[in-house]
Amino acid sequence: MDITSMLSNENGDTDASDKRSALLSAIDSAHLDRVRKVLREICTESPAAFDLACGKLLIQDDQRAGSSTKRKREPAQRRYETCMQCKAEYDTTHNPKDACRWHEGETEPDFDGDFWTDHDEDIHGIIDSDFCRKEYPEGFMWNCCGKPGDAKGCMVDVHRPQTAKKAKV
Known part of the structure; x- marks a missing residue:
């Protein structure tokens, strides 16, 4: 499940919709340092969030130019x-x-x-x-x-x- 589907109002739940709107508004209005700190905390506390963030912010093995499984694994690179x-x-x-x-x-x-x-x-x-x-x-x-x-x-x-x-x- 991606963030878009999580934040969309699929089931018509008004409370959930209000909470989603409030969260999106809080993200948009927060200072960049605050958003970074919260993202670090979420990634530390949740393995699923950590994996999701890695998938979005780091280059995956299949995206590397000239990637080969025979070579020694390269360190993660920022996307x-x-x-x-x-x-x-x-x-x-x-x-x-x-x-x-x-x-x-x-x-x-x-x-x-x-x-x-x-x-x-x-x-x-x-x-x-x-x-x-x-x-x-x-x-x-x-x-x-x-x-x-x-x-x-x-x-x-x-x-x-x-x-x-x-x-x-």
Whole structure:
């Protein structure tokens, strides 16, 4: 049984439905650290939950690239990683050569265009700031490719994990 069927209201039980709704709401509103702590506790207390979490978050033997039963069993690997280039989460079992787009450079204010013409820093705030980069990316240019700040990445490659791999000794 998966979580979707457990949380759906199949039998019309109003109390169970209310409890399911309350649980989903609590999960959605909880801080990430709280959700992680609760998941660790559930996995520690329930072997079934542990197996389910392993199935969802770790690469299974049949999902490994070039997996072979003759080789020594490899340690478990995370199924999802955060890319060090584009900062997005990706599925390590599906990482084609054109999956990641990012910029190698940084954004700089585009004072040559007319985006900032009416912007008064004394009133509206400093242009060259993290806030303006996030709120007004079209007012910036990438120094690596000269494209607008809201343009897709100029570099294309596979995703690279943010976590360092352990060196073999």
